[in-house]
Amino acid sequence: MSWSEKVALVTGGAQSIGAAIADGLAAAGATVVVGDLNPTDAHESLTLDVSDEASVEAAVAQVVDTHGRLDIVVNNAGIMFEESVADHDRATWDRMLAINLTGPMLLTKHAAAHLAKNNGGGSIVNVGSIEGDRCNPHHAAYAATKSGVHGLTRATAIDLGPMNIRCNAVAPGWIDTPLNASYVDSHPDRELVIDELAKLHPIGRVGAPSDVADVVVWLAGDESRFVTGQVITIDGGRTVRPPLPGILS
């Protein structure tokens, strides 16, 4: 099936990684609809709150009404905040789960019947994180949701495989976006922080949104047709190098 026949819905596509994914899918030739709390002029855009089931259902209906089909779903919208597990406020924990984990489940649920209608097969790509398997300080809620996204990815691949729907995830490492700005900005010298972060990466730099988008486009398209249930790490090699004591590294 050619890219020009495909219709994609990208959540959280108004900025950063989601915007790069929307750009990448559009450059490949797909029709792209961005669903975000904030509208964007860069692509066809609709207002979507992924944590609200009525909003998710309406977004899927709008895409299918307008374009007659839905082939690709990218569950990218997500939030991050720092809070120790010892201080967790129930409301902030629930909000993190609602956006980062329940959101992808809701969109998968409401998109499935439409994705299944496609002869070429539907593709769902979830945006997880390297923190789905490890964790920075005060990231209990974030890490829990990203572990959940990785599990949801495998479960979706199993449940929807018979409907000719694939589901994979990407697990980005450090991508320089507003999401992690509070970490970086906790130090007065931003450039120094980015330089020090770069040293943690065998590739010698932190990631850019397009580094993630290129892999998502591959997973969304037919070239990855026999790949499903996988979580692909995109981290410049950071997590394959175990830390050494500072005096040796």
Ligand SMILES: NC(=O)c1ccc[n+]([C@@H]2O[C@H](COP(=O)([O-])OP(=O)(O)OC[C@H]3O[C@@H](n4cnc5c(N)ncnc54)[C@H](O)[C@@H]3O)[C@@H](O)[C@H]2O)c1
């Ligand atoms: N930046 C990183 O280092 C990094 C690393 C690993 C994973 N990720 C994941 O990548 C995804 C995108 O992160 P980013 O860095 O581009 O973040 P970002 O904060 O720059 O952008 C997030 C986008 O999601 C939208 N959004 C937030 N809540 C929403 C909701 N309820 N409904 C719809 N849209 C909503 C925002 O409006 C925004 O456009 C997230 O799932 C994040 O967890 C990011």
